[in-house]
Amino acid sequence: MEITNIFFIIFLSLQIGLIYGLIALGFNLLYSSTRIINITYGDFITLSGYITFWLYSLYNISPFLSLGISSFFLILFTLPFFYILEKFVLSSKNILYIEIWGVIITFGFSIFLQGTMSYLWSAQSRSYAYLDNVIDFFGVSFLLNKFLTTIVAALLIFLLYFLLFKTNIGIMLRGVIQDPELASNLGLNMRKIFLIAFIISSFIASISGVLLSMSFEINPFMGSIYLILAFVIAVVGGIGNPLGSLISGILFGFVDVIISYTIGPSLKFFIIYSLLLLILIYRPWGLMGRGVRYA
Amino acid sequence: MKKLYVNKHAITKIQTILIITVIVIAAIAGGLIYYFMTQPTQQVAQKTSIKIGFSISLSGVGAAAGTEQYRAYEIWRKWINEQGGIYVEEYKRKLSVEFIYYDDASEPARAASLYEKLIVEDKVDLLLAPWGTFIHLAIVPVIEKYKIPVVGNTAGVDIEKINELNTKYMFFTWPEPKTSAFSLTLFLEELNVKSVAILYAQTDFTVLNAKWNKQYIEEKGFADVVIYEGYPLEVTDVSGILLKVKDKNPEAVVVHSYPADAILVTSQMKELKINPKVFILGVGGQLLAYKQRFDDQTKEGVIAINNWHPDFYPESKELYNKYILEYGYNPPSHTLGLGWLSCLVLQQAIEKAGTLNPEKIREKLATETFNTPFGEVKFENQVNIKSLVVFDQWQEGDLKPVFVTKGSYPNVEKATEYKLAQLIFPKPEW
Structure with a gap:
């Protein structure tokens, strides 16, 4: 294999893996801190894709500017969403109650959002051409939008790492993830921490939506694909471990690309889901997880 | 033992008159009921529209293409109604087209039950096709059971599979x-x-x-x-x-x-x-x-x-321009073309049959050649051989x-x- 091909494979694996990792991270963070399995997560990604598409198509606003605009709108949208869940679900002390009602309510929201987007913008797939030219980098050619997508994803991951591991907010958030009972007894403001988890999760969904919309087409129902992906990667990486999601995402990216190159893409999903099954049998708590504690 | 007998005075004259009055009133009421019962027949004679039913994928995996197909149907409905509707010899007049449709969420089983509902509950006159190969195949048992023909469109099915289906009522227009x-x-x-x-x-x-x-x-x-x-x-x-x-x-x-x-x-x-x-x-x-x-x-x-x-053809351009005017720009996709082709073939089959009787329309579909602005259509063993x-x-x-x-x-x-x-x-x- 030529050396340029190896560079290309590494780059491609990173590009896919970083986005996957990012999506799973946002999903995992919210679940492990609040115990809410947010079915609407995928639709937040879709909504962000649509905001980007419309801003670019109608007003020629660059998707990179949309990173900010879309995040702002999605966080705004998250607030009422959070208050409803807080009032009816998070107020309970029973984790099973939170998990079950969290799924039911967010599932309802998901159907509502998909229906609204389909009503407003029709179910027809849409797309846009942005920075679609090919650039050469160390003798390997890439589409510029993909290249920049990878860089933005990597930067965001560093930012999240800093936030989670180097700031007080991050320490509190991780405290809640590791031992919610202890965190609560220590007098941490759980409501504030839950709100922060919701905002970070929506922020990640928003950025992912913008980045994905640059390469793939958008339609109101595409969120489900990303939701499943986020779920699988988060489970493999280990629920409760944000770093696990990232590493699992990147691993997923490499396995995905390498299988396509060697065996061929026909068996890709078979192999990936077989690996998932093996991991779930031998390490049900995930590669880097500690398992979920039920109070 | 008491003997049962009829006294000749058992029914008085007044009672006789009352009985006769009741019989007369009952006869008049019966006549009126009969008259009103026959009203629907007269309504059929006064039929002003053709009820066409279908399910379409407005959500789920086929939503993008399904939406396009649904819009193509709508454009045809408006286009034909602007011309006064479809001429049906049986009624000696043009009948406008009315749609009854449901979202099948791209689920074959749901589509099959929706087609049954359209036929049994909504009592549609005729049917249009759903979106996608697998949903076309899913509704075949239903249309066979109720013997209503469907001119298919977005279904690319292999000829062997079509023969296996042994269908008389599903017609395939997309080149296999x-x-x-x-x-x-x-x-x-x-x-x-x-x-x-x-x-x-x-x-x-x-x-x-x-x-x-x-x-x-x-x-x-x-x-x-x-x-x-x-x-x-x-x-x-x-x-x-x-x-x-x-x-x-x-x-x-x-x-x-x-x-x-x-x-x-x-x-x-x-x-x-x-x-x-x-x-x-x-x-x-x-x-x-x-x-x-x-x-x-x-x-x-x-x-x-x-x-x-x-x-x-100018007619297909007319439909396409109407689409763009109504829904904005869209390339002339296969979904639009096939959608319109199926509507026009059904329209011509109704005109040729001169009735809304599904069996007679099926016969026309199976035997006639249809000239459409999407090319000629002639079905042989349920497949368009002129595609x-x-x-x-x-x-x-x-x-x-x-x-x-x-x-x-x-x-x-x-x-x-x-x-x-x-x-x-x-x-x-x-």
Whole structure:
């Protein structure tokens, strides 16, 4: 294999893996801190894709500017969403109650959002051409939008790492993830921490939506694909471990690309889901997880 | 024991009169009831509209194409109603068209029960087709049971499968895979390419297209199939296969896509600087998202398989213009063409039958030839044997027809009666 091909494979694996990792991270963070399995997560990604598409198509606003605009709108949208869940679900002390009602309510929201987007913008797939030219980098050619997508994803991951591991907010958030009972007894403001988890999760969904919309087409129902992906990667990486999601995402990216190159893409999903099954049998708590504690 | 007898005074005169009065009133009431009961028959005689029912995928996996198909139906309904409706000899007048439809969420089982509901509860006169091959197949038992014909559209089913279905009421208009694969082979032969890479998404329809495409090229022997590989539909990267394609450097790359992968393959072909002389896409290359995703320079010279073109007939152009006016720009996709074709064939079958009787309409569908602005239609064993296969090329941001065939396999021939654009060959480099 030529050396340029190896560079290309590494780059491609990173590009896919970083986005996957990012999506799973946002999903995992919210679940492990609040115990809410947010079915609407995928639709937040879709909504962000649509905001980007419309801003670019109608007003020629660059998707990179949309990173900010879309995040702002999605966080705004998250607030009422959070208050409803807080009032009816998070107020309970029973984790099973939170998990079950969290799924039911967010599932309802998901159907509502998909229906609204389909009503407003029709179910027809849409797309846009942005920075679609090919650039050469160390003798390997890439589409510029993909290249920049990878860089933005990597930067965001560093930012999240800093936030989670180097700031007080991050320490509190991780405290809640590791031992919610202890965190609560220590007098941490759980409501504030839950709100922060919701905002970070929506922020990640928003950025992912913008980045994905640059390469793939958008339609109101595409969120489900990303939701499943986020779920699988988060489970493999280990629920409760944000770093696990990232590493699992990147691993997923490499396995995905390498299988396509060697065996061929026909068996890709078979192999990936077989690996998932093996991991779930031998390490049900995930590669880097500690398992979920039920109070 | 007390003897039971009728006293001659048991019924007085007054009682007799009362009984006779009751009988007369009952007779009058019966007459009135009979009169009002016959009113619906008179209403049928005064029928003003034809109720046509269908389910369509407005959500779920088929939502994007289903929406386009639904809009095509709506445009036809408005277009025909503007002309006063469809003339039905039985009523000696034109009847307007009314739709009753439901979202089947792209679920075959739901579609089947919705078609039953349309027939039994909504009592529709006739039916239009749902979206997609698998949903067409799912409703076959229902239409067979109630004996109502459906002119299918977006269903690409292999002839063997159609024969297995043993259906009398489902009519297939989309060229079956052997036909479109043979047309594609004729086109490649005419271009005189010597090496071809065939890639395909792993769906029933595209796998069959690719399989027959490869077989016909090999049978004719004009070119070598240097790559023949499939990929799953939900794929996010095909560069592994494309690097092999780059290595072989074929003159033609044919991708039997369905439809999101059309964007993925094009974008990665460009990224890897793979520049064949001819690049052909299946489903997806003629859709709005494809048009939006790439600038005109990137799309220039890319070919997509289709079934019609608005430039061929003024009536199809009229429908297409109405669509654009109502819903905004959309490339002349196969979904639109097939949607309209099925509506027009049903319309003509009603006109020819002169009645709304489904059985008589079915007979007309099975025996008559229909001239439509989407080509001639003649069903033989439920399949349109006159179907058009049109190869559209992206030229300066628009789809232009560059090669057309008519007929079904093995009687496929190049159609020369249509005005075509000059083919850009070889395709400009990315």
